[in-house]
Amino acid sequence: MSNELSDCVRRSINRYFRDLDGESPHAIYDMVIASVERPMLEVVMKQAGGNQTVAAEMLGISRSTLRRKLAEHNLS
Numbered sequence: 001m002s003n004e005l006s007d008c009v010r011r012s013i014n015r016y017f018r019d020l021d022g023e024s025p026h027a028i029y030d031m032v033i034a035s036v037e038r039p040m041l042e043v044v045m046k047q048a049g050g051n052q053t054v055a056a057e058m059l060g061i062s063r064s065t066l067r068r069k070l071a072e073h074n075l076s
Helices: 004-018 028-047 052-059 063-072
Strands: none
Touching: 004 028, 028 052, 028 063, 052 063
């Protein structure tokens, strides 16, 4: 399935590989998650008006998982 977000991620990862300049790729999964998770949480929390219960429902995760992720990104 292709959409604007997946196309953006695909382009960014392709650019990452092009820009390696001979270096070996490392920890790509963690890099992508770290790059996407924080801004996603920021936007969803704003859309939810700061309400963690609503934000967790929007994200499809439990409120406790959301609280943990917010703390991990110093957003709590």
